[in-house]
Amino acid sequence: xxxxxxxxxxxxxxxxxxxxxALDVAPSVRAAWLDAVARSLEHHSPGLVALxxxxxxxxxxxxxxELRRTAFQLxxxxxxxxxxxxxxxxxxxADPEWGMGPRPDIRRANVPLGVVGVFGAxxxxxAFSVIGGDSASALAAGCAVxxxxxxxxxxxxARVGEIVTSALxxxxxxxxxxxxxxGQGAGxxxxxxxxxxxxxxxxxxxxxxxLFDRASRRPTPIPFYGELGxxxxxxxAPSAWNSRRSPLIAGYVSSFTLGMGQFCxxxxxxxIPSGPVDDLREAIAEALGGRRWTPMLTPAIRRGYExxxxxxxxxxxxxxxIDGDGAESPSPTVLLASGAVVLDQPEIxxxxxxxxxxxxxxxxGPEQLLELASLFxxxxxxxxxxEADDEVSELLRLIRxxxxxxxxxxxxxxxxxxxxxxxxxxxxxxxxxGSTSVxxxxxxxxxxPVAYESFPxxxxxxxxxxxxxxxxxxxxxxxxxxxxxxxxDSR
Amino acid sequence: xxxxxxxxxxxxxxxxxxxxxALDVAPSVRAAWLDAVARSLEHHSPGLVALxxxxxxxxxxxxxxELRRTAFQLxxxxxxxxxxxxxxxxxxxADPEWGMGPRPDIRRANVPLGVVGVFGAxxxxxAFSVIGGDSASALAAGCAVxxxxxxxxxxxxARVGEIVTSALxxxxxxxxxxxxxxGQGAGxxxxxxxxxxxxxxxxxxxxxxxLFDRASRRPTPIPFYGELGxxxxxxxAPSAWNSRRSPLIAGYVSSFTLGMGQFCxxxxxxxIPSGPVDDLREAIAEALGGRRWTPMLTPAIRRGYExxxxxxxxxxxxxxxIDGDGAESPSPTVLLASGAVVLDQPEIxxxxxxxxxxxxxxxxGPEQLLELASLFxxxxxxxxxxEADDEVSELLRLIRxxxxxxxxxxxxxxxxxxxxxxxxxxxxxxxxxGSTSVxxxxxxxxxxPVAYESFPxxxxxxxxxxxxxxxxxxxxxxxxxxxxxxxxDSR
Numbered sequence: 001x002x003x004x005x006x007x008x009x010x011x012x013x014x015x016x017x018x019x020x021x022a023l024d025v026a027p028s029v030r031a032a033w034l035d036a037v038a039r040s041l042e043h044h045s046p047g048l049v050a051l052x053x054x055x056x057x058x059x060x061x062x063x064x065x066e067l068r069r070t071a072f073q074l075x076x077x078x079x080x081x082x083x084x085x086x087x088x089x090x091x092x093x094a095d096p097e098w099g100m101g102p103r104p105d106i107r108r109a110n111v112p113l114g115v116v117g118v119f120g121a122x123x124x125x126x127a128f129s130v131i132g133g134d135s136a137s138a139l140a141a142g143c144a145v146x147x148x149x150x151x152x153x154x155x156x157x158a159r160v161g162e163i164v165t166s167a168l169x170x171x172x173x174x175x176x177x178x179x180x181x182x183g184q185g186a187g188x189x190x191x192x193x194x195x196x197x198x199x200x201x202x203x204x205x206x207x208x209x210x211l212f213d214r215a216s217r218r219p220t221p222i223p224f225y226g227e228l229g230x231x232x233x234x235x236x237a238p239s240a241w242n243s244r245r246s247p248l249i250a251g252y253v254s255s256f257t258l259g260m261g262q263f264c265x266x267x268x269x270x271x272i273p274s275g276p277v278d279d280l281r282e283a284i285a286e287a288l289g290g291r292r293w294t295p296m297l298t299p300a301i302r303r304g305y306e307x308x309x310x311x312x313x314x315x316x317x318x319x320x321x322i323d324g325d326g327a328e329s330p331s332p333t334v335l336l337a338s339g340a341v342v343l344d345q346p347e348i349x350x351x352x353x354x355x356x357x358x359x360x361x362x363x364x365g366p367e368q369l370l371e372l373a374s375l376f377x378x379x380x381x382x383x384x385x386x387e388a389d390d391e392v393s394e395l396l397r398l399i400r401x402x403x404x405x406x407x408x409x410x411x412x413x414x415x416x417x418x419x420x421x422x423x424x425x426x427x428x429x430x431x432x433x434g435s436t437s438v439x440x441x442x443x444x445x446x447x448x449p450v451a452y453e454s455f456p457x458x459x460x461x462x463x464x465x466x467x468x469x470x471x472x473x474x475x476x477x478x479x480x481x482x483x484x485x486x487x488x489d490s491r
Numbered sequence: 492x493x494x495x496x497x498x499x500x501x502x503x504x505x506x507x508x509x510x511x512x513a514l515d516v517a518p519s520v521r522a523a524w525l526d527a528v529a530r531s532l533e534h535h536s537p538g539l540v541a542l543x544x545x546x547x548x549x550x551x552x553x554x555x556x557e558l559r560r561t562a563f564q565l566x567x568x569x570x571x572x573x574x575x576x577x578x579x580x581x582x583x584x585a586d587p588e589w590g591m592g593p594r595p596d597i598r599r600a601n602v603p604l605g606v607v608g609v610f611g612a613x614x615x616x617x618a619f620s621v622i623g624g625d626s627a628s629a630l631a632a633g634c635a636v637x638x639x640x641x642x643x644x645x646x647x648x649a650r651v652g653e654i655v656t657s658a659l660x661x662x663x664x665x666x667x668x669x670x671x672x673x674g675q676g677a678g679x680x681x682x683x684x685x686x687x688x689x690x691x692x693x694x695x696x697x698x699x700x701x702l703f704d705r706a707s708r709r710p711t712p713i714p715f716y717g718e719l720g721x722x723x724x725x726x727x728a729p730s731a732w733n734s735r736r737s738p739l740i741a742g743y744v745s746s747f748t749l750g751m752g753q754f755c756x757x758x759x760x761x762x763i764p765s766g767p768v769d770d771l772r773e774a775i776a777e778a779l780g781g782r783r784w785t786p787m788l789t790p791a792i793r794r795g796y797e798x799x800x801x802x803x804x805x806x807x808x809x810x811x812x813i814d815g816d817g818a819e820s821p822s823p824t825v826l827l828a829s830g831a832v833v834l835d836q837p838e839i840x841x842x843x844x845x846x847x848x849x850x851x852x853x854x855x856g857p858e859q860l861l862e863l864a865s866l867f868x869x870x871x872x873x874x875x876x877x878e879a880d881d882e883v884s885e886l887l888r889l890i891r892x893x894x895x896x897x898x899x900x901x902x903x904x905x906x907x908x909x910x911x912x913x914x915x916x917x918x919x920x921x922x923x924x925g926s927t928s929v930x931x932x933x934x935x936x937x938x939x940p941v942a943y944e945s946f947p948x949x950x951x952x953x954x955x956x957x958x959x960x961x962x963x964x965x966x967x968x969x970x971x972x973x974x975x976x977x978x979x980d981s982r
Contacts (some may be wrong), residue, residue, distance in 0.1 A: 017840070023888070035748075068571060068591060069591045072591040073591070076561070076590070079969075083969075083971075085971075088932075090911040090932075092909045092911040092912075095898070099567070100557070100560045100563040100908055101560075101907075104907065106907060106909050106911040106912055108499065108913050111891065113924070114892075123615040134863070137692065212707075213707070213708075216703075216704070216712075217704075220868075220917075220918045220919070221922060223923070223924075296760075372731075378711075388949060388950065396950065401605075402940070404939070404940070404941060405942040405943075406941065406944065406946070408944065408950070409946045410595065410944060410945050416594045416597065417591055417964060418594055418597050419583050419968070419969045420582060420583040420599040420942060420966075421583075421597055421599070421942055422599050422942035423941075424940070427711045428711070432711065432714070432937075432938045434716075434935075434939045436940060441579075441581075441599075441940070444925075445925075448917075448924040449913045449927060449932065450894070450896070450897065450913060450927045451896040451897070451911060451912055451913035452896075452897050452898065452899070453898045453899060453901060454898065455897070455899040475576075475911075477910070478570075478910045480576075480964050480971065480974065481964070481972035482971035482973045483971065
């Protein structure tokens with residue numbers, strides 16, 4: 001049942017009130033709220049995993065791992081806000097000798113933006129959905145969240161929403177700090193509402209761009225953190241191809257078929273040295289053997305998959321290496337093209353086949369490899385398989401310019417939640433190339449800096465008071481971002 | 492003479508080539524380039540100041556100070572990139588025990604965006620113009636800059652452009668890393684060009700929103716860092732008003748008339764306890780006495796000033812406390828309204844009179860003060876004059892929600908360039924509430940993060956190689972952002 005206009009309005013208004021009520025809460029309390037949510041998810045794991053498996057056709061093992069990841073992420077973000085790096089607290093004491101003239105006492109810290117609207121993804125019903133990375137990092141930042149449930153898993157979305165809401169309430173968070181809505185109309189209201197200060201979105205380029213435009217056209221435009229489409233090319237140097245072809249093909253097949261190819265980091269193009277096609281077909285067919293296929297996430301995704309697969313397949317010079325069966329649980333399709341064909345039609349590299357299909361491109365020599373690399377639009381990831389003493393500096397330069405994450409001798413699927421992780425990239429991979437939606441740095445998206453000039457310590461937020469009551473990491477007078485008694489082991 | 496389409500295209504293309512040529516340059520080399528520019532500005536100071544004074548009517552003393560600030564800023568940004576905080580270098584070593592499953596080695600560092608287009612402001616012909624904060628922080632980030640010269644100081648713009656270009660070239664920077672263009676058409680080309688990766692803008696809300704919309708509508712949207720309009724309210728508690736009225740009025744008059752009121756941080760509204768109007772008029776008139784007025788920056792600014800002054804002056808219940816003379820060097824105008832009048836017509840608080848005019852609002856009691864505070868749109872600054880033991884927490888909460896910088900018992904004009912400075916704020920103060928255009932944090936606007944997964948150290952950028960060859964601040968395995976042998980005094 002779609003949320004009505006009036007209900008949506010009410011949830012956003014309550015979220016705004018809850019955000020205000022929670023403004024002065026210490027990071028440790030907020031971290032405890034996130035931990036309470038994690039514990040509740042773990043407690044309800046069996047039922048949630050079964051429900052998710054039924055609605056998404058993703059396997060229970062994978063879903064169990066994804067739920068573990070989701071709980072881990074909540075706790076890691078909690079630890080991060082307790083350390084306080086997200087606040088970027090910076091203190092410049094007054095300095096009469098400052099080079100441009102006397103400097104007053106200036107102190108800056110990040111503050112939460114307010115209500116954040118989050119649009120969940122269908123392909124990670126836990127980790128990128130209701131209480132996935134966007135919601136978790138917005139709550140960690142101190143924002144309130146209104147989440148638009150994805151139509152791909154409506155029952156799971158509602159159930160997780162209830163669990164999160166109850167856990168937060170039981171832990172003492174203000175009512176309304178997290179809520180869910182359903183339906184496209186409600187989603188539109190969320191993007192337009194004056195109380196909403198930022199949007200997190202994971203989904204298709206088409207829907208993402210439409211909502212980005214909507215957010216940018218508002219009387220008061222707001223940041224739109226959209227993670228859209230990505231091809232995630234994999235470049236293989238002759239050295240690697242000659243020395244470890246078989247594990248490369250096995251790894252590639254595992255990576256592009258993971259979750260039926262419905263990963264934003266799925267390797268959509270494998271770029272290898274030219275060579276005999278029959279051997280290649282045989283090796284890929286062998287690697288595909290013995291695997292089981294499942295239905296795709298939603299009818300809409302299936303439709304989009306068929307459309308884009310047909311599009312690429314129909315381009316001049318593109319041939320079929322392995323033909324999928326088009327069943328309800330479709331077996332994968334592998335297309336093939338030469339470097340020359342792709343250079344003639346770069347749009348081949350710009351059409352994401354979201355599902356179990358991929359394209360192999362055979363290149364002729366190192367120059368053509370670089371030419372191909374230069375054709376790509378913005379990407380979440382780009383991967384290189386080579387030896388460390390190969391000449392890859394120009395290739396690395398080209399792909400870095402186009403991607404948020406570079407992988408060496410590995411596979412792009414599997415994005416660990418860490419301090420250094422970067423899950424983002426130039427448009428169309430995302431609408432905000434300076435941000436990440438995975439890892440601790442994701443919190444900063446939902447904060448903004450405020451400077452206090454010449455304030456008495458008692459009127460400052462705790463983050464920048466002299467006594468450092470929260471014991472957080474701070475930057476003092478241009479020094480490093482640290483605290484004197486930082487103890488790595490005590491965390 | 493407006494730059495032609497072909498010339499603009501050529502400068503952007505050269506900028507892109509220069510950005511690429513400079514990609515691997517060490518921070519110390521880039522800092523030396525910035526220092527060379529600072530030295531050249533200082534060397535040419537007498538001629539530049541004279542030229543600026545002629546074109547802008549701003550006084551030579553003020554312009555000399557502004558040039559000093561501009562040179563200081565270049566060097567401070569150079570020191571910052573040598574320390575490396577802008578790179579946010581983060582290293583997570585591989586960890587088989589990582590809570591969500593084994594973690595590969597992941598390392599992240601910021602990289603420059605590419606070519607940045609900068610639109611300078613008329614009111615700070617040095618510090619916010621050709622080689623002002625936007626250009627300096629973009630160059631510090633490792634970007635190339637194409638600067639659109641403001642029509643308010645065309646000769647100075649061209650001259651500073653030559654000085655910067657020559658200084659960079661003499662210091663060994665690649666040709667084309669900095670260039671200038673003139674004319675609205677060329678400015679439009681800059682916003683649209685596919686090589687341009689971000690825009691920095693300081694100017695009016697109208698022009699800024701138009702260019703923001705243009706940047707957002709591109710096939711590949713780019714970040715638009717626009718600093719637009721701000722009213723910069725000043726709230727005075729009864730305690731302060733009763734105990735130090737005379738210095739308050741003197742400070743207010745100095746602040747709102749500084750540079751003929753043509754400051755983005757000009758206090759446009761003074762909110763004081765109600766009281767006798769005649770005394771107030773007399774005190775302000777006295778504080779205004781003995782000052783000299785100068786022509787405004789440009790005919791367009793003069794026109795806009797007259798229009799908005801008429802608009803506010805014509806609103807019901809707004810009276811004239813001090814009437815300006817409308818001369819070529821116009822004496823200031825001070826308007827007056829009661830809190831009740833403003834509460835009835837909140838648009839009074841949303842019309843920026845960019846020039847030597849300001850509005851005094853007299854409030855009735857603490858509740859009305861809070862009601863007034865809640866009416867403001869996004870601001871660069873908000874100021875409070877009170878005693879530390881006054882009850883101001885709700886007022887501070889309301890203004891923090893609306894501003895990027897809070898000032899206590901001071902004045903908003905005068906924005907020191909420091910580590911903690913925040914010159915930004917919610918829309919319409921800026922188009923990117925998470926960013927600042929003044930201070931060392933401004934550099935981050937023109938960078939984006941890239942993660943490297945499982946790379947051999949030799950193929951990583953120096954910023955995240957094991958040996959830390961640049962000796963920069965880094966975050967290791969979730970610790971603080973520091974280096975082991977950080978020595979504050981050695982910088």
